[in-house]
Amino acid sequence: MxxxxxxxxxxxxxxxxxxxxxxxxxxxxxxxxxxxxxxxxxxxxxxxxxxxPGGIDGHCHIEQEEADGTIHEDDFVSATGSALLGGTTTVVCFASHVPGRGLVEQFDAYRRKGANSRIDFAIHQIITRTDEQTIRDEIPVVAERGAAGLKVFMTYDDFHLSDGQFLQVLEAAHKSDILVSVHCENYDAIRHLILKHLAEGRTEPHGHVTSRPPCVEREATYRAMTMSELTHQKIQIFHVSCPEVAEEIGRAQSRGVKVVAETCPHYLTLTEEDLKRDGFEGTKYICSPPLRTKAAQEGMWQYIRSGVISIISSDHCGYTFDGSVGKGRHGRDADFSLIPNGMPGLGTRLPVFYDAAINSGKIDLTDFVRLTATTPAQRYGLYPQKGTIAPGSxxxxxxxxxxxxxxxxxxxxxxxxxxxxxxxxxxxxxxxxxxxxxxxxxxxxxxxxxxxxxxxxxxxxx
Structure with a gap:
């Protein structure tokens, strides 16, 4: 034997x-x-x-460089240690596309940063501009070098692409057979609402929620899926926050659009009321899209059970509460629009989701594994090496x-x-x-x- x-x-x-x-x-x-x-x-x-199977977290911002020169405070040593402590053995994180350096250069540099990781990692490549070098020459190279996908933003000053630019990325991705993941929120609508809030003196953390209502996420999601349909390119909608958006995705899926979706534990367990906590405390809960209502939270489960939403990721985006480049980098009296967006979640993803999903009987254990390990492995080209328990894995x-x-x-x-x-x-x-x-x-x-x-x-x- x-x-x-x-x-x-x-x-x-x-x-x-x-x-x-x-x-x-x-x-x-x-x-x-x-x-x-x-x-x-x-x-x-x-x-x-x-x-x-070891958890696979497909949406993690780790030691990522921003356009303003800051770097996310959770580095590969710290973040991947937290991941292990919470049962995650693989992360998919993000290489930046900041001005002044090419896409391939930044992909390779980020891969070298990952040499400090305690666990295995793959890389999404962010796209923030669509010059000829990026679209024609460099997207095919990062695809060949094994990027798990491309990511584009439809909002944020330093990141958002116009619809025309998004179409360029989709067509380039289609040629290179690589997934595109999308942060869907309407940039112009949000800017309009933020300026209106500030003019009215509504600067408190909860203003982040009311300046980014579900309709701006729903509209951008519909628009992204329309462009996916136009180009026949598969897309993934990141961090779906509410059932109105999930409903749009389900409709698109039913008519054959190549779209898949993820959500995060915080949209299932926290609410917008957390941003009303006393003083600066509410900034701990600022993320985008923002937290929604208790009713929205409950409404999300039907779309998880039906498979419209097929991955649970953390969207780990750790900014310290007290650190000099964290939530208070612009001072503790800064208005909500100046607070860095994001919450830590790598270590808590599996325990929090397990407790919310399994102990309440909302899904089965096999669904838990599918959502947190197997489907992420399949979607990011890591299966069956990762994401299952089988001989050879x-x-x-x-x-x-x-x-x-x-x-x-x-x-x-x-x-x-x-x-x-x-x-x-x-x-x-x-x-x-x-x-x-x-x-x-x-x-x-x-x-x-x-x-x-x-x-x-x-x-x-x-």
Whole structure:
């Protein structure tokens, strides 16, 4: 009988399609066998635990350069440590496209930054301009070098593309057979509403919500899908915040438009009321699109269950609360339009979503795996190396205790970011061990994987 390097015994294996109790035999970095009574040089008893594929977070802003020269405060060491502590073994993060440097140069530089990662990573390439060099020469190169996708913005001063520019990107992506993901909000409408708010003296954090109502997200989403339909290019709508937008996506999908969608735990568990917290505290909850109402939150679940929304990502975008380049970089009396947009979420993604989705009976365990690991692996060209538990796949495994109750506090995640929006929230279900490519990477809240143990993942043909 074969003796494996590691055997994980008697756990409830959960994939996107099945749940069953069996042993997993691991040699080196790979799952080699699944069966019963397997023998290992090292045996881990997983009785009473779930064994899940390592989480894949397809939307993470890590050590990313901005147009103003600032760099996101959560670097690869910190962010990927937080990811492991929350059960995530792969991230897809973003290479910038700031002025003055070419696309390929920035993609390659960002890949080098990732050498410090504790976990495996892939890269989305942001596109902020459509000069001939970018469109004709460089998009094909980053596609060939394994970018998981391109990202475009329909809002933000330093990022947004016009409809004509967006069409150029879609046509270039179609030629290179690469996915385009879109931040959908109407730039001009938001600018109009912000100026109106400021003229009326409405500067408090909650003004961020009222200056970006659901209709500006819905309209931009419809427009993005129309251009997808025109060019026959597949797109992904990032961070869907409300059912009105999901409804538009479902209609487009039903008529054959090549569109898929993701949402994030904060749209399912937090609300716009959090931006009304006393003083500067509400800025912790500023993100775009903004948090919505409790009713909108409840309405999102039907679109998750139906598959209209098929990925749960964190949109981790960590700005410190007290740091000099964080939420207060323009002073604590700054109006809402000057507050950096984004919240940390890499470490909390799986526990918060599990508690909200599974403990309330909203979805099944197989759906949880599909949304957080399998579909992201498939969408970003990483499957079946990642995202499932099967012979030949990487031994990226999470031993999950479904009965463990934890009160979330930021210190659990050992992050460069000094707050979590879930501080004090109690959840049931928590990762207790994480294996990355067959090596123990996290053990009962202790990081084992050192910086630099992650690998760049070149996206293969989708």
């Amino acid at each position: 074969t003796t494996f390097d590691i055997v994980i015994r008697n756990g409830m294996i959960v994939t996107a399609t099945d749940k069953y109790i069996a042993d997993i035999g691991i040699n080196g970095s790979k799952i080699v066998d699944i069966g019963f009574d397997l023998k290992g040089h090292e045996t881990i008893d997983a009785t009473g635990l779930l064994v899940l 990487d031994a990226d495994l999470v031993l999950w205790d479904p009965k463990k109750s934890v009160t979330i506090t930021n210190s659990l995640f050992q992050s460069n970011i000094d707050y979590t929006p879930y501080e004090g929230r109690s959840v049931q279900g928590w990762p207790v061990k994480v294996y990355q490519r067959g090596k123990l990477a996290m053990d009962d809240g202790k990081l084992v994987a050192p910086p630099g143990s992650g690998q760049f993942l070149k996206a293969r043909e989708k």
